[in-house]
Amino acid sequence: MELGSKILKATAVAAGLSTLAGPVLSQDDYPARQVSWVIPFGAGGGTDRLSRLLTADAESIVGQPVMVENHSGAGGTTGWLHVLDQPADGYTIFNASPTPLVTILTEENSPVQPEDIAIVGYIGAFASIIVVRGDEFPDWDSFVAAAAEDPITVGGTNSTLLGAANTLSQAGVEVIYVSYPSTGEAVTDFLGGHIDVVTTTESTAATIVPENGIALLNTSSLPLAPEIDEALGGNIPMSRDLGYTGMASPRWVGVHPDTPEDIQADVAELVRKLAMDPAVREAWAAAGEPIQYMAMEEARADYKALIPALRSAVKILE
Amino acid sequence: MSKFYRSNQAIGVYLCIGLGLLLAYMLSTSWVFRETRDGFLLGFFPLLGVAGMLLCSFALIVDPLRREIPEDLGDISWTETGQAIAMLIGIGVYFAAMREIGFLLTTPVFLFVYMFWFGLRPLKRTALLALAIPVGIYVLFSVIGVRLPNGILPAFF
């Protein structure tokens, strides 16, 4: 990945930063050799792009190269199964989104269970933002009142709909969920007035707001990055503010569940170093998705809460 | 009589039997009758496909072209069908081996066997091509940035 390191350097220079090589210090010698960074999606997708930006300069950050490996297929479970097939030594790291979780929660005889992973951290999370036309629903209360009279149509991709369904069902708001295979089609139908509401990630929401709509609610469990909150109009209410539990779509990182505790901690440290590197952060921000790092303990707690929330949201959409 | 087995009518009969079995299998599964939240049965659209195929297969039995023998079917033998399947299995084995041992080690073997099978002679030429083509493909793909499985060999690029 020599090219990759050039990219990061170029990005860093462009931003007027110098690449800070992280200290290669650790109690033990982890990582002593190349680390595999497995993602369950093909080359060219969002996760792939961000992973490559994250790991491009790993050799100078953590002392060993980190190679992205694509193991796509079966709704994300192929990559997961691959990780479970590898030795539990911390040299195979799994980075995914909620997609494989949704697959295994809807599969009757799933070969993998949500517990078959030891979470070592989150490197990002996308929110599901409820975007509405400002003249129709100026605020949350008017939205709830309108939904009580006549069902409102809410469009989005499966992952953003799940986030919205989690909060709306807690609020007792009945809406009609309309699934789309891609964000583009959902937003087009929203702009064309075919659906009342669209749920999108924060970066897509920023392309709709303010000209064509307002951000009504952030249904994530995590707050938005300040610059994104600003771009969406500032002070976007969160599910928590209304008394509900939000749900984030994390870009979670984990290792084989049988990995010894101390090695899990080493991997968590490696992920933290990558996620905290200024050049990496700059590159992610430029790609429209700033790094939102969450350390191991906190991420484990969130993941634990995510599974039941996701399970019930999946049921709503079935 | 032997001609009948190759006619459109006979093909229609084979297809109807096969599709009937598929239909029976599908109807025996539970997911087909599960209702989704918009009221459609989960199996509605797949069954529509099967029904369409069945209808067309039935049409083959009765329509005006039923006695005709498809042009390409007239001269095919079981040996040839077997050869086609053997070719596919060979490719499958080649792919499985390629993922384990690597592109550069398995492809020459595959090419040599197939070229030999297809009657490329003299052997020296077959061997030379079987070596040169994989190297060419490997270089081409490396230049455009696709990593072919290296297997047990170290990466060259």
Next chain:
Amino acid sequence: MNVEALNEALALVFTLETMFWLVAGVFLGVGLGAIPGLTASTGIALVLPLSFLLDITGMLGLLIGLYKGAVFGGSISAISFAIPGSPDSAATVYDGYKLTKQGKGRKAILIALYSSVTADTLSDIIVILIAPTIALMALQFGPSERLWLMVVAIALLGALSGRHLAKGMLSAGIGLFLGTIGTDPVSNVPRNTFDQVWLRDGLHLVPLVIGIFAMSQMLEQGLGVLRSSRRVQEASGKLADLFSKTSEGLTFREYLSCWREMGIGLGVGTFVGTLPGLGATVAAFLSYGIAKQSFPEKRIGEGSIHGIAAAEAGNNATVGPTLVPLLAFGIPGSATAALIGAALMLQGVTPSPRMFTLHPEVIYALFMILFIGNFVNLGIGRAFGFLYARLGQVSPRVLVPTIMVMAVIGAYSARGDVYDIYMMLGLGFLGFMMRKIGVPEAPLIITFLIAPMLEENLRRALLINRGEWTPALFNSPLAITMAAFAALVIVITFRMNIGAKLAKVGRADAGSEPRVK
């Protein structure tokens, strides 16, 4: 028009560096497009890391050049070896390969190139002139309207089903069935997966097309070699004619005679390209189907340059318009547009309506590159087409195993999913059997692509209209117009097809007509 920005854009575009990357992009694109399994979006994903190192116009030159080149490049292998380089050139196989077998491969490649470039250039001009208007029109297309568009596409199947309607429809049925494998679009639960988790993502288009078109063809050619059939040698002998000076080229008159097909391709491609989610493959088959339906006297499908012109004009005309939703709303209409959008974002230019005011010079530069790219494509495509087709001179004893290897790598590198290969091989056998019993492949590909979209849009329209069928189907004047158009197409298809077919059958029964394939 902002003159200052225009000057700035001119200064950015007309540099040695930008031109170099544009040429490099087209060169790579034609080459990648001609390799089965490597499509425009795979190609763009591959060079994306490189593009970050370039300045913004260099990057646009590389990516747009690659895109244009790849969409044309697919036709080269479709014409020379009956193997579509990418799914969008599958419709080119019918006429293209037949022309090659007749020793007119050179003519076929030239018409593919000229119609691609013509339609691409004109659609770019349309994009430049009326991008905002087109985008607004696309907004009128909600689920109900799109639904009827799919019905029109399916109605055109009749034209693609060949002589025996039942077999054409059987093929369509197979496509419909295969398209339902995977995940239910509304409830998100597994459907028709035979309890196999690896089928959760459904069948992927690239292994499907490689299997059905390329692998089945290679099996047949392999058997032909084993049998030392004359036919294979004949075809490869004819390929050699591409380079002899005496081989038939394309006259200007012939090029002009295709103006109607190119017009159809331009209209269909521009329109389909603007709508998110449809893409070049649908455009190519639609345009081919319409042309075949409209001009039965041109014998499209039997080795006619008009068929190639319609298909190739159709797919290339989508290139510029795919960028319209990206530029007008910041919404990518296709995977390729999404990657171009990502590249723009990494350069600090977020595609959105505000882009026209914030970065007018980038918009102008983009338009210029779109336009100039066509001429680069013309030059490189011509050279490359003949160079690549030279491979056809190689003995099939060498070529068939080599293409088998390429098919395996192509299907594998598209997604890196191991099961894709085994699916590709299985579908190769299905394609082989279909060929043997005279079932055409085109309806399968069309329903495989369109039926799931039709289903999604129908169910979406029903959800939006609370399960009421009448408003779901006819909720706007546009939907009613589209429905009427669909009905018209069906009526025309049936009258022309059934009539012609019954007549043919009658004659065939009387034994007076030789069998035509």
